[in-house]
Amino acid sequence: MGCGDVEAYAAHGRRGHPAGCAVPAVLGRRDGASPRVSPQRGAMSRATVVLIIVASVIVIAGAAGAGLWHVSASPRFCNSCHIMRPYVDAWKVSKHSVVPCVQCHYPPGLRDTLRVKFQAITQVAKWATGTYSxxxxxxxxxxxxxxxxxxxxxxxxxxxxxxxxxxxxxxxxxxxxxxxxxxxxxxxxxxxxxxxxxxxxxxxxxxxxxxxxxxxxxxxxxxxxxxxxxxxxxxxxxxxxxxxxxxxxxxxxxxxxxxxxxxxxxxxxxxxxxxxxxxxxxxxxxxxxxxxxxxxxxxxxxxxxxxxxxxxxxxxxxxxxxxxxxxxxxxxxxxxxxxxxxxxxx
Structure with a gap:
């Protein structure tokens, strides 16, 4: 009797499955009740959902960070602070008017750039708290x-x-x-x-x-x-x-x-x-x-x-x-x- 002859196996008054056959994860019940989901498959489904959510958050945060990085490096962002407007106006008529602000104010290299970015964040905090000079x-x-x-x-x-x-x-x-x-x-x-x-x-x-x-x-x-x-x-x-x-x-x-x-x-x-x-x-x-x-x-x-x-x-x-x-x-x-x-x- 093969593994697929479960009903024939049950007709002979025996319970379970033929020897050597794997037990299916979902068992249909003759009384019409809903099938049961195995605990292993339920745990895997929840982990997949959590992984998708985390990945989505990382992608969205990365895109937002990249956009903020680009915007904060533009002269328009510098000009958004009222105390910087006279300096931006002076830059516009200077010999460096074709050079972006970050080309001079950000040293070469990622580490120094991140350091200056952090300093810029502190300046924003001073502006928000009214403690700027x-x-x-x-x-x-x-x-x-x-x-x-x-x-x-x-x-x-x-x-x-x-x-x-x-x-x-x-x-x-x-x-x-x-x-x-x-x-x-x-x-x-x-x-x-x-x-x-x-x-x-x-x-x-x-x-x-x-x-x-x-x-x-x-x-x-x-x-x-x-x-x-x-x-x-x-x-x-x-x-x-x-x-x-x-x-x-x-x-x-x-x-x-x-x-x-x-x-x-x-x-x-x-x-x-x-x-x-x-x-x-x-x-x-x-x-x-x-x-x-x-x-x-x-x-x-x-x-x-x-x-x-x-x-x-x-x-x-x-x-x-x-x-x-x-x-x-x-x-x-x-x-x-x-x-x-x-x-x-x-």
Whole structure:
């Protein structure tokens, strides 16, 4: 009698199933009652449902996270916060207007990107709780600026000396080497956004602090790298008032620039200890005030704190036009003419 002859097997008055035959999971009952589901199959069905639900939640959460990641990386998302609107407006008219915000503000690499994302979440929390500052702080890593396709170090070195406004020369190679600058500078040491309407422009106050701090005496001025490292000697004759002269003649005679160009530098660039108290109140940190190497390593190299946060401002500018009155008396240009006559013997 085969395994399929269950009814014939039962007709002989025997119960169960023929020997060697598997018992079906669902047994039909002759009394018309509903079939019974085995516990094993019921457990498998519940596990399948739970697995489908969990997988669906993961897929939906992943899609939502990817969408939020994309939206939060757009300038439109940055502009949604009212304190960021002036900064976004400045970015729109800057030289970086074609560069997405995250291209600079997110360092290369997934780990650093996640770290910055977490910092951004904390900023959102501060905005939601009303504990944000009206002057947001953003730190742009050198790796973002110097990456390939942007401002690679090799490209800056190949560019050599560049000439900017009013004939001022600049060479990145001299500023990327610690031996030349004493301190390890960052890209944002010079390219900063001190005021809201200037998006990562060259901050001249940084140049003046580095080049003139501690170089000005009562009657002398010896800037770092000298005057001619930034300013070329003017060519040809120049007329100042009734005097005509040639700079090249004075250069050949080793006449110092400041012999004629008086008071072109204002301020000493001091770093009063009281300014430390605006950020620090720990005695152990305040005691390190005289450790210049440590202070510049932390504030310049690591945190890119703007120089004017610690130093008083140094100004470097040309004298006013001939005959223009000044608060201190005669025009500086007229004073320079008198000095020129003394130096040249004319």
């Amino acid at each position: 009206s002057k947001p702080f953003a730190e742009v890593e050198d790796a973002s600026c110097l990456r390939s396709g942007c401002h690679a170090t090799s490209d800056l070195e190949k560019a050599g000396v560049r000439t900017f406004s009013r004939g001022v020369r600049f060479d990145h190679r001299q500023h990327l080497v610690v031996a030349k600058t004493m301190w390890q500078l960052r890209c944002t040491s010079c390219h900063a956004q001190v005021v809201v309407d200037k998006h990562f422009e060259i901050e001249q106050s940084t140049c003046f602090t580095c080049h003139f701090k501690g170089t000005k005496g009562a009657r002398e001025l010896v800037p770092v790298a000298g005057c001619t490292s930034c300013h070329l000697t003017p060519k040809g004759d120049i007329r100042v008032g009734s005097v005509r002269f040639n700079h090249e003649d004075l250069v050949r005679r080793d006449v110092a620039c400041q012999s004629c160009h008086l008071n072109v530098v204002e301020g000493q660039g001091e770093a009063p200890r009281e300014r430390c108290l605006t950020c620090h109140n720990q005695p152990e940190k305040l005691e390190r005030y005289a450790d210049l190497a440590l202070l510049h390593a932390v504030h310049v190299t690591e945190k890119t704190i703007d120089c004017t946060r610690c130093h008083t401002e140094i100004k470097h500018r040309l004298p006013p036009p001939i005959g223009a009155p000044t608060a201190s008396g005669p025009s500086r240009a007229l004073t320079a003419i008198a000095a020129f006559r003394v130096v040249s013997g004319r």
